[in-house]
Amino acid sequence: MAEGFPDGRLADIEEKVLRGERLSFADGVGLFREANPLQLSSWANLVRRRLHPDDLVTYVIGRNINYTNVCWVQCRFCSFYRLPGAEGGYVLSREAIFGKIQELVDLGGIEILIQGGLNPALKIDYFEELFRAIKAHFPVHIHGLSPVEIIYLAKISHLDEQECLMRLHAAGLDSIPGAGAEMLVEEVREQIAPYKNSAAAWLDLMRTAHRLGIPSTVTMMYGSVETIEQRVEHLLAVRDLQDETGGFRAFIPWSFQPEGTHLPNVKRASGFDYLRTVAISRLMLDNIPNIQASWLTQGPKIGQIALQYGVNDMGSTVIEENVVTAEGAVFMVPLAEIERLIKDAGLCPARRNTRYEILTVSTLARSA
């Protein structure tokens, strides 16, 4: 990128970005294939600023609770699960879960992310009782059960999905994490998670949840076996549903972690691949307000640089994360470090709730 203006397709894309016009499938592919890091950073930054003009970067104090690791789905990219009956499988006791939540509340936390495996022993009454008990004891927001878990739970509980969602919601489920989206492209899912539900089923569940007033986030796991075109297909599938429901609060791309999985020969995605994917997500997803960094998979250095590539949210300050840790990424970023990194990037840290409402803005001056 010498002094000049990019010619051809990139110049057209830049025009669209400057005018705030929606980008097409071909634009997305063009960005992946041709744009250099500084172009992506410049454009994604522009869009981030348009959506978040105060230069606030948000985070929430929360913790993950992986209530069970028993799962029969055998995703090839996962090293967390144990098959039913296998050694090492667990279901956390009520006391263990309450203990974890108490620790969080003591630290000023307000959100729990409850996720686990597809464990045939746990039916709707288990979750209803658990959520009611949590809500009765703690002032926390329950962000829990990915679509995969809910679809399975409905099935083994002999409920339709809408009924299942309504009962979970009534019992205390506040919002749904966007996990398990992987790639919302059937050919990719067949290769990496053949027993998992289809892309259409994932999107249907989210559609139903959003209609019932249960918002969610949405993820993308890139860097396994998919093509660039398939990444863009995923982004468009998400954008289309968002046009319809408006229920997605944030988009969270993260890279496949090959270590310890059944796809060990896949090369680990680079820092550049993460940053361009984040930036292109920001540019394509004009209807999703927040792009969240994946500190757990990228580490603090690239996680911070992502703030120049379209990210405006740091997600949850993680106290515990078993799934990614089992796959080899072991980053934990404590609260003070998150604030330091945001300020070091010349931006302003702000604490939010799960609804992305600002609770407190850091009072300390920014440091460049």
Added chain:
Amino acid sequence: MRSILDQLRQAGLDRIHAKLLEGRRLTFDDGMRLYQTPDLTAVGYLANLARERKSGARTYFVRNLHVNYTNICNKLCKFCSFYAAPNSTDGRGYVLSPEEAAARVAKYSGEPIREIHMVAGINPKLPYQYYLDLLRAVKAARPDAQIKAFTMIELAQIARAAKRSLAEILPELRAAGLTACPGGGAEVFSDRVHEELFRAKLDNQGWFDVARAVHAAGIPSNATLLYGHIETQEEKVRHLLHIRELQDETGGFMCFVPLAFDPGRTELSHLPVTTGYANLREIAMARLLLDNFPHVKAFWIMITPAVAQMALWYGADDIDGTVSHYEITHALGTTSHRQVLGTAELLDLIAEVGREPVERDALYNPVEEPTATGTGSAVAVGYPCRASGAGGC
């Protein structure tokens, strides 16, 4: 790119942009303004202009081997966790004999190594003859590789051991096999920082004098800046301008290497690890202020391969080597805890981000017919110093 031009204007960098386009030199005030600009993309864009003007898309790498001939050091720098003090009794101190050093180098005879990077502590017990024997033995073990050895600090010690002037001994060292010198030991050219962190080490004027003598003897070298400890932005700008002035005078510097301080296990372990922003910014600052340096290096071991890859768009045109077993820095913040990059992996990192890999030797001559064979062809031998001091690039 319109969006970038807007960004430059908003960041107040359009005057600096104009200077760069006209080929005019940046001033102290320009340097301060660039350090204080939060918009890293705008700073990176300017640095990339300067980078592409020097090197286009070319990105240099080397197959290198590290030898650290002793860890015994009497400088006791607060930022170092590598050294063993001369009188310490914990058994950590070691000295490699010339034969041992040669034997370690010989172990990698199957690898197409171009550069042997040899640095160490300041060990007052080693006689002048040791250094000559070391160079000869290593050169004999690997005559096809060039030796890049001895920081300015070590050279001052070697002259002291020889009780002769640098002008007298440098031709002898050269004849024994020395091709180039690394840039470590510069730290920060500030009397305040020198007094607080490395008071026993050669002072700033001394570093310049040794570098002058080295360049006068026809031996090129690198230069460094150790950042991320107690230094100020102003001290960093002054450091870069001092180096630029010296380069105007001698023309003997090849590459500038910003070194990220790693506080782990040092006396400054309470300090945080450098951020990704800081890593990219220091690369960009060096490229923008050092208009007379041919190259700026992103040393991936210190800043992680992921950040080094991005640095190729923020001013760096050199990504060092395919080092393994480098016990210098923990590179906290890497996406994994690996410290090995195979040649193929390094080539991928460069090409993936749209840059053109060029294999080089110690003097930045392109190596004919680069091959992607061999695993981690560059290997560290011994226990190099953390974060500069004896370790520096």
